[in-house]
Amino acid sequence: MQDTQIRGNNGPRYRHKHSDSAPYENIRVEKLTPIIGAEIFDIDLTRPLSQAQQLEVHRALAENQVIFFRNQNITKEQHLAFGSLFGDFHIHPAAPHVEGLPALMKIHADENSIRANGEAWHTDVSCDQEPPMGSILHIHTCPPHGGDTLFASMYAAYEALSDRMKNYLNGMTAYHDGEPVYRGTYKNLGVIDKPEYPHAEHPVVRTHPVTGRQALYVNRGFTSHLIGVPKDESTAVLKYLFEHMENPLFQCRFRWQQHSIAFWDNRCVQHRAMWDYWPNTRSGHRVTVSGDKPFYRPI
Numbered sequence: 001m002q003d004t005q006i007r008g009n010n011g012p013r014y015r016h017k018h019s020d021s022a023p024y025e026n027i028r029v030e031k032l033t034p035i036i037g038a039e040i041f042d043i044d045l046t047r048p049l050s051q052a053q054q055l056e057v058h059r060a061l062a063e064n065q066v067i068f069f070r071n072q073n074i075t076k077e078q079h080l081a082f083g084s085l086f087g088d089f090h091i092h093p094a095a096p097h098v099e100g101l102p103a104l105m106k107i108h109a110d111e112n113s114i115r116a117n118g119e120a121w122h123t124d125v126s127c128d129q130e131p132p133m134g135s136i137l138h139i140h141t142c143p144p145h146g147g148d149t150l151f152a153s154m155y156a157a158y159e160a161l162s163d164r165m166k167n168y169l170n171g172m173t174a175y176h177d178g179e180p181v182y183r184g185t186y187k188n189l190g191v192i193d194k195p196e197y198p199h200a201e202h203p204v205v206r207t208h209p210v211t212g213r214q215a216l217y218v219n220r221g222f223t224s225h226l227i228g229v230p231k232d233e234s235t236a237v238l239k240y241l242f243e244h245m246e247n248p249l250f251q252c253r254f255r256w257q258q259h260s261i262a263f264w265d266n267r268c269v270q271h272r273a274m275w276d277y278w279p280n281t282r283s284g285h286r287v288t289v290s291g292d293k294p295f296y297r298p299i
């Protein structure tokens with residue numbers, strides 16, 4: 001019988017099927033958990049990467065969903081150059097950017113802030129027709145304690161669903177709306193609202209274009225409702241999925257240091273930033289890499 005409890009006597013709620021990856025030859029990769037996250041060593045992002053290093057960084061991202069680098073004192077230009085190795089830049093529809101560099105989004109909170117970026121579980125800009133593939137965040141100013149970011153594997157969240165729930169969700173679509181998220185959000189920073197913000201319909205279960213794995217692709221930040229079912233059913237199912245996805249079993253938590261970098265894959269990861277460091281300052285820049293239109297392919 002399938003165990004339906006988070007805690008029970010039939011073993012873990014989620015049995016992660018681990019497959020050993022081929023050894024890396026140009027970087028060192030240390031996993032944070034068996035399920036999600038790895039730290040990358042023996043690499044200097046202030047210098048151009050070799051083709052072999054670039055391929056292995058890309059493979060490490062595909063295998064671990066989010067990867068972390070320490071002690072990378074990169075300039076804005078080096079940050080953009082690193083991001084450009086993985087695709088075109090995605091320009092944020094609302095958030096402030098560094099003057100003259102629209103692809104360099106500001107991530108900042110201090111004692112006078114009225115909000116901090118990413119405080120709710122979300123996937124970046126999933127309201128776009130072609131949401132970003134990945135985001136690369138460099139934090140240059142850290143609070144003395146706190147300001148961690150949590151990342152959750154949407155592969156694990158999908159795989160841990162019952163077969164009945166998977167069958168119900170496979171092939172279904174959901175509506176993602178930027179309007180309630182962005183309108184007025186950056187007004188205090190001088191951002192003038194656009195006439196409209198993006199919205200899109202995406203599969204609830206998304207097939208990753210690189211790994212071919214299935215990932216849950218609804219999030220608290222942007223997903224307003226499921227398409228093709230009554231509103232009360234949509235609300236109840238999304239509530240269940242949002243709570244399910246937040247199970248710490250599917251997560252890793254990253255503790256930032258000055259000049260750490262996180263590179264996450266928005267196609268299979270959600271994240272949430274902790275604003276527990278007020279009145280201290282946390283500051284950095286994010287380069288976001290463009291992605292494709294999400295699709296679902298039955299396996």
Ligand code: SIN
Nearest residue numbers: 107117118149273286
């Ligand atoms: C974000 O990009 O959502 C912010 C993440 C963070 O500040 O850790």
